[in-house]
Amino acid sequence: MTVPVFQNFVHGQFLANQSGEKFAVKNPATDQVIYEVEVADEVVQKAAIESAKQGFQVWSAMSPIERSRILHKAVALLRERNDQLAEIEVLDTGKPWQEAECVDVQTGADVIEYFAGLAPTQVGSQQPVGNDFFYTRKEPLGICAGIGAWNYPLQIACWKSGPALAAGNVLIFKPSEETPLGAIKLAEIFIEAGVPAGVFNVVQGAAKVGQWLTTHPQIEKVSFTGEVGTGKKVMQSAASNLKEVTMELGGKSPLIVFEDADLSQAVSAAMLGNFYTQGEVCTNCTRVFVHRSVYQPFLDELLERTEHNIIAGDPMDPSVNLGALISKQHQQLVLDYIEKGIAEGAKVLTGGRALSPESAPNGYFVAPTIFVDCDDDMTIVKEEIFGPVMSVLVFDDEQEVIERANNTHLGLAAGVFTQNIKRAHRVIHQLAAGICWINSYGNSPAEMPVGGYKQSGIGRENGIETLDQYTQTKSVYVGMSDIESPF
Numbered sequence: 001m002t003v004p005v006f007q008n009f010v011h012g013q014f015l016a017n018q019s020g021e022k023f024a025v026k027n028p029a030t031d032q033v034i035y036e037v038e039v040a041d042e043v044v045q046k047a048a049i050e051s052a053k054q055g056f057q058v059w060s061a062m063s064p065i066e067r068s069r070i071l072h073k074a075v076a077l078l079r080e081r082n083d084q085l086a087e088i089e090v091l092d093t094g095k096p097w098q099e100a101e102c103v104d105v106q107t108g109a110d111v112i113e114y115f116a117g118l119a120p121t122q123v124g125s126q127q128p129v130g131n132d133f134f135y136t137r138k139e140p141l142g143i144c145a146g147i148g149a150w151n152y153p154l155q156i157a158c159w160k161s162g163p164a165l166a167a168g169n170v171l172i173f174k175p176s177e178e179t180p181l182g183a184i185k186l187a188e189i190f191i192e193a194g195v196p197a198g199v200f201n202v203v204q205g206a207a208k209v210g211q212w213l214t215t216h217p218q219i220e221k222v223s224f225t226g227e228v229g230t231g232k233k234v235m236q237s238a239a240s241n242l243k244e245v246t247m248e249l250g251g252k253s254p255l256i257v258f259e260d261a262d263l264s265q266a267v268s269a270a271m272l273g274n275f276y277t278q279g280e281v282c283t284n285c286t287r288v289f290v291h292r293s294v295y296q297p298f299l300d301e302l303l304e305r306t307e308h309n310i311i312a313g314d315p316m317d318p319s320v321n322l323g324a325l326i327s328k329q330h331q332q333l334v335l336d337y338i339e340k341g342i343a344e345g346a347k348v349l350t351g352g353r354a355l356s357p358e359s360a361p362n363g364y365f366v367a368p369t370i371f372v373d374c375d376d377d378m379t380i381v382k383e384e385i386f387g388p389v390m391s392v393l394v395f396d397d398e399q400e401v402i403e404r405a406n407n408t409h410l411g412l413a414a415g416v417f418t419q420n421i422k423r424a425h426r427v428i429h430q431l432a433a434g435i436c437w438i439n440s441y442g443n444s445p446a447e448m449p450v451g452g453y454k455q456s457g458i459g460r461e462n463g464i465e466t467l468d469q470y471t472q473t474k475s476v477y478v479g480m481s482d483i484e485s486p487f
């Protein structure tokens with residue numbers, strides 16, 4: 001069966017490569033190849049840089065309000081095409097339609113809308129120095145690169161392009177090889193909205209293309225989303241010309257459920273923070289610490305809801321709420337972690353195996369899995385699994401749980417459930433994590449900065465401060481009096 005072939009998107013149009021190299025993309029729910037994509041070879045790479053240079057000349061010369069107006073048009077198109085784009089995300093990632101339809105495109109559009117609104121608010125300063133004065137300008141960095149993960153492909157492309165473009169930069173974006181189509185659709189939308197050619201180019205391929213971006217001397221910044229190990233490599237390469245970096249990396253986040261918590265709410269948070277997007281969410285609370293006095297009732301409700309309310313199957317079926325993992329290889333990795341958990345002494349309360357639902361028998365599904373009898377040194381409690389695997393741990397006191405929650409090299413997110421307002425803030429303030437929730441889990445509005453502590457990241461996405469990370473300050477000193485020179 002022949003499938004469509006997508007080329008790279010450079011300077012407002014599709015561009016054929018010369019090497020003929022391409023890769024196939026499979027639907028994780030069916031194991032079928034759905035399309036192919038050409039790899040960005042040297043010809044495409046060169047064209048992408050030349051185009052970005054031209055795009056930067058035009059885009060950075062526009063007034064912020066003009067840029068804002070154009071980006072708002074792109075936002076309207078994204079929302080208009082929500083269903084078509086959401087379907088692409090479902091077919092590429094295997095995630096349920098019921099999520100993609102209301103989250104992926106909309107949270108991407110929200111962020112572009114937010115930064116489009118902020119674009120004209122960027123101001124410099126002016127300060128007198130005796131009779132002289134200086135002023136500052138917020139200038140864009142130039143050509144930036146974005147490298148995305150496969151779990152929220154379109155959303156990640158929007159979260160990186162929103163602030164980059166609003167601040168007057170241009171972006172060359174490389175999506176994950178697993179999920180390359182959403183970024184192309186975004187590129188088409190930008191062009192349709194009036195974003196000049198070259199401002200958002202999409203190059204395709206795996207690590208090699210990523211490496212090219214991170215070492216290219218004319219790229220000023222890399223915004224990366226992916227694993228900690230890859231992030232370290234990207235930072236090393238980016239050091240070649242001292243590029244700025246933003247790193248959005250992995251996590252092993254704690255959720256702490258105190259004895260006075262609303263238990264049903266805490267169970268909802270634990271399930272959302274482990275099983276949403278079949279567990280492939282960076283902020284997931286995969287270490288659920290429950291106070292000994294409520295441990296059993298918490299587990300009872302968690303088990304009952306996990307076994308009765310989760311429906312795995314064809315992700316396009318609106319009733320399905322557990323999709324397929326991204327690839328067969330990743331499914332195996334998650335199953336290997338489960339085996340390791342069992343071998344190290346943890347007990348599977350439910351799940352712990354692959355699934356083959358009737359409506360998607362060839363998909364890469366893993367049953368929602370809950371481990372109990374866990375201790376802090378187990379591999380499943382220490383390493384990011386990135387699948388629907390939750391470890392439940394027991395604790396007795398506040399200081400103990402804070403120390404245990406912080407006992408990791410990662411620090412992306414954290415959550416606390418308690419009715420005690422003082423304790424909620426006291427505990428959250430002591431947790432080493434960049435994204436925290438009290439009596440909630442997972443919400444990430446465009447206005448809220450997100451990013452990791454420790455090895456979970458550098459810099460932030462979303463929120464006002466992100467715009468600053470896409471600008472540099474130029475100071476201009478203006479002499480109003482004669483120069484006093486000893487020469």
Ligand code: NAP
Nearest residue numbers: 148149150176177206207210211226227230248249250282
């Ligand atoms: P990954 O394997 O690190 O890949 C991320 C991106 O980097 C992909 O586009 C990948 O290309 C590319 N890449 C691989 N090696 C590279 C290299 N040496 N130089 C430059 N680019 C390179 O991560 P993933 O498996 O796609 O995503 C899952 C990870 O992302 C998890 O750890 C998750 O926690 C993290 N994540 C973090 C956030 C956050 O906001 N903190 C959000 C989402 C996901 P190919 O895929 O084409 O090989």
